[in-house]
Amino acid sequence: MNTQDLAYVRTKFEPARPAPMSNLGLVVWLRRHLFATVGDTVLTLLGIAFLVWALPNLYNFLIGDAVFAAENGDACRAANVGACWAYVWARLDFFLYGFFPADPYWKEQAGLFAEFMAQWRVNLVFFIGLALVVPLLWPSAPFKVVNAALFFIVYPVVVFYLLAGGAFGLEKVPTEKWGGLTITLIIGLVGIVTSLPLGILLALGRQSRLPAIKYLSTGFIELWRAVPLITVLFMASVMLPLFMPSGVTIDKLLSALVGIALFNSAYMAEVVRGGLQALPRGQYEAASSLGLNYWKSMFFIILPQALKHVIPGIVNTFIALFKDTSLVSIIGIFDLLKTVQSSTADLDWTAPTQAITGYIFAAAVFWIFCFSMSRYSIFMENRLHTGHKR
Amino acid sequence: MAVQDTSRHEPQRSSFLNDPVVRGRLYQLLTVVIVAAFVWFIADNTAANLARQNKTTGFDFFWFTSGFDIQFSLIPYSRASTYGTAFLVGILNTMLVAVIGVFFASLLGFMVGIARLSNNFIISRLALIYVETLRNVPLLLQLVFWYFAVLKSMPGVRQSFIFLDGVVLNQRGLYLPKVVTDAQFAWVWGALALSIVAIVVLQRWAHKRLEATGQRFPVFWTALGVLVVLPLVAGLISGTHLSVDLPVLKGFNYAGGIGLPPELVALCLGLIFYTATFISEIVRAGIQSVSYGQTEAAQALGLRDGDRLRLVIIPQAMRVIIPPLASQYLNLTKNSSLAIAIGYPDLVSVFMNTTLNQTGRAIEVVFITMLVYLTLSLATSSFMNWYNRRIALVER
Numbered sequence: 001m002n003t004q005d006l007a008y009v010r011t012k013f014e015p016a017r018p019a020p021m022s023n024l025g026l027v028v029w030l031r032r033h034l035f036a037t038v039g040d041t042v043l044t045l046l047g048i049a050f051l052v053w054a055l056p057n058l059y060n061f062l063i064g065d066a067v068f069a070a071e072n073g074d075a076c077r078a079a080n081v082g083a084c085w086a087y088v089w090a091r092l093d094f095f096l097y098g099f100f101p102a103d104p105y106w107k108e109q110a111g112l113f114a115e116f117m118a119q120w121r122v123n124l125v126f127f128i129g130l131a132l133v134v135p136l137l138w139p140s141a142p143f144k145v146v147n148a149a150l151f152f153i154v155y156p157v158v159v160f161y162l163l164a165g166g167a168f169g170l171e172k173v174p175t176e177k178w179g180g181l182t183i184t185l186i187i188g189l190v191g192i193v194t195s196l197p198l199g200i201l202l203a204l205g206r207q208s209r210l211p212a213i214k215y216l217s218t219g220f221i222e223l224w225r226a227v228p229l230i231t232v233l234f235m236a237s238v239m240l241p242l243f244m245p246s247g248v249t250i251d252k253l254l255s256a257l258v259g260i261a262l263f264n265s266a267y268m269a270e271v272v273r274g275g276l277q278a279l280p281r282g283q284y285e286a287a288s289s290l291g292l293n294y295w296k297s298m299f300f301i302i303l304p305q306a307l308k309h310v311i312p313g314i315v316n317t318f319i320a321l322f323k324d325t326s327l328v329s330i331i332g333i334f335d336l337l338k339t340v341q342s343s344t345a346d347l348d349w350t351a352p353t354q355a356i357t358g359y360i361f362a363a364a365v366f367w368i369f370c371f372s373m374s375r376y377s378i379f380m381e382n383r384l385h386t387g388h389k390r
Numbered sequence: 391m392a393v394q395d396t397s398r399h400e401p402q403r404s405s406f407l408n409d410p411v412v413r414g415r416l417y418q419l420l421t422v423v424i425v426a427a428f429v430w431f432i433a434d435n436t437a438a439n440l441a442r443q444n445k446t447t448g449f450d451f452f453w454f455t456s457g458f459d460i461q462f463s464l465i466p467y468s469r470a471s472t473y474g475t476a477f478l479v480g481i482l483n484t485m486l487v488a489v490i491g492v493f494f495a496s497l498l499g500f501m502v503g504i505a506r507l508s509n510n511f512i513i514s515r516l517a518l519i520y521v522e523t524l525r526n527v528p529l530l531l532q533l534v535f536w537y538f539a540v541l542k543s544m545p546g547v548r549q550s551f552i553f554l555d556g557v558v559l560n561q562r563g564l565y566l567p568k569v570v571t572d573a574q575f576a577w578v579w580g581a582l583a584l585s586i587v588a589i590v591v592l593q594r595w596a597h598k599r600l601e602a603t604g605q606r607f608p609v610f611w612t613a614l615g616v617l618v619v620l621p622l623v624a625g626l627i628s629g630t631h632l633s634v635d636l637p638v639l640k641g642f643n644y645a646g647g648i649g650l651p652p653e654l655v656a657l658c659l660g661l662i663f664y665t666a667t668f669i670s671e672i673v674r675a676g677i678q679s680v681s682y683g684q685t686e687a688a689q690a691l692g693l694r695d696g697d698r699l700r701l702v703i704i705p706q707a708m709r710v711i712i713p714p715l716a717s718q719y720l721n722l723t724k725n726s727s728l729a730i731a732i733g734y735p736d737l738v739s740v741f742m743n744t745t746l747n748q749t750g751r752a753i754e755v756v757f758i759t760m761l762v763y764l765t766l767s768l769a770t771s772s773f774m775n776w777y778n779r780r781i782a783l784v785e786r
Contacts, residue, residue, distance in 0.1 A: 226767035
């Protein structure tokens, strides 16, 4: 076999050429994403016009013309002034703690640290909560079981004694004095912690083979889902006292908590049911063939898979619940919204932009919580996306 | 030699308690007994409490004079009317908000949902920012914001915003021009009904012809023509006279036109902007659920762009969109009960708040209010079930 130099066969690779100009560069990107057609161009121009109009106005209102520090409302009452942040700063105590009595010693002292210590009971609640929540949500943090037990069982007890007092030498504080962001977080947390297990039980009940349990669960779920939360809260505040034996008085906050927990457990049940129905029959059969009884097969085989499927739905229900906590302001509980709303009548700070500033502050607080919950759910979804990835 | 032991052991008779059927019945019995005992406990306490407070029960209060004013009503109502009328006013007001809200929220929601899928960078980002901002703020806060921070800080009556001479916006609300018709206008309505019937017939005929011969008939343009021309001709022949009733400043307030109280405007704005974010997400998910292969398949069949959307894409997207959309409509209706926070007289505010406080018939009022919402909800879910059955995929 003789070798021959084939002149027409390439011996080395041609260097890669740059991509054609029609696929590259800012101009092409702009043309494709902003000016593809005449209609697109019109929309883009409208969008830019809107931004040019809105952004400077927004900046001026929130930062440029805003009043950041002032002793009273005089600065905010000047003409063409933006947001009155000084008012939010001055009433921040009220927005965070409501009417919770300040510590008598620290109230007299001056300085930021003293202000912090004046509400040390509530602040301690915040800090313990934060210290427990962060490692709980951090996927690779150790001691998950201990952490969860501390958060779901020990923490509520600690919170109750820290806030309500009446023991360990703490001054007794009735729940009417709790308020502000504190109570919003308490209602949200209690709602989340109680509605998930209740919802799982109801969903299992609705899927049950036993007709009595099935119809009772279905009826319960459909009843709560049919009515608006505000009627549930009214009912809780008007009817619960009627339902109790004579002599038993029921706390307003407690009745709201019961209403919110029951209401959201019905929604949670429907979300969990979606997950249960998405599981193939084989999983149930596999569990019974292993000889597991009903509760064991649910707990070890079915629920872990079903709940994983519906994490977005569960978190959406949590977000809805957290937003719905603002409804307790209608039955007269001083949550974040109610404190902001009542402080807009504050004569010291009366100004054209006072109400708007207050509501923007409240909206921003709610937004931060809800938005981070939804981001966290997306993060968890991706992390738990095991076994379905191709 | 291996010997097989063929003697059979009688299986151990287990306790009948281990029989799943018996156990199931026991569990059910237990549940029913517990629930019944709980209900009895509550009913007993309630009866005792009511007896102790000397409260009468019954639904006769519906015919009592209400004695309170409702500042916005679609039917004649005064403080001399009965609680029954007040109840009706509440239901109608709730339905008014629901209808306005559903219409505009769908419009905005579909627009934003499509905008989010746009290739246009600015448009899709603006839509995203709108959705992510308003979706994560409580509706009640938004309502309060619209009412107290926006509409209540509108200029007074003398300095009203006036658009195009007919639309007036001030602290007292929104005033729109009203079209006033005379008796002859009935002919126009008749012609309108007639043209709708004609269009339905035309569509049937065109469809039959398309099936039989393959020839198209421009149904849409013809229908539009019929819809405009017939009522117009009827109007000209009958000599109807239309006049526009503009809101005008009379004394201390605007009169004439359609006056919408600020509570209604704020409630509608809040509900529309909030619900539209959810609708837009539903629409986006629905459109994305139709795979690109369907578009290619339609193109391969030679369908035109319009037909491709109308016959292939939209029907498949709608299957995904409609059920959650219906539940959003229901949510909007239920959320309209937040009207109580800004003083719009809806069902909950008129009935469950004012009427309940005045009559003290807590159980009856709560029961009826819940019944109204339950009816609405069951109607929606039965519609959804019917629709789901109708459009369910017919698998091989």
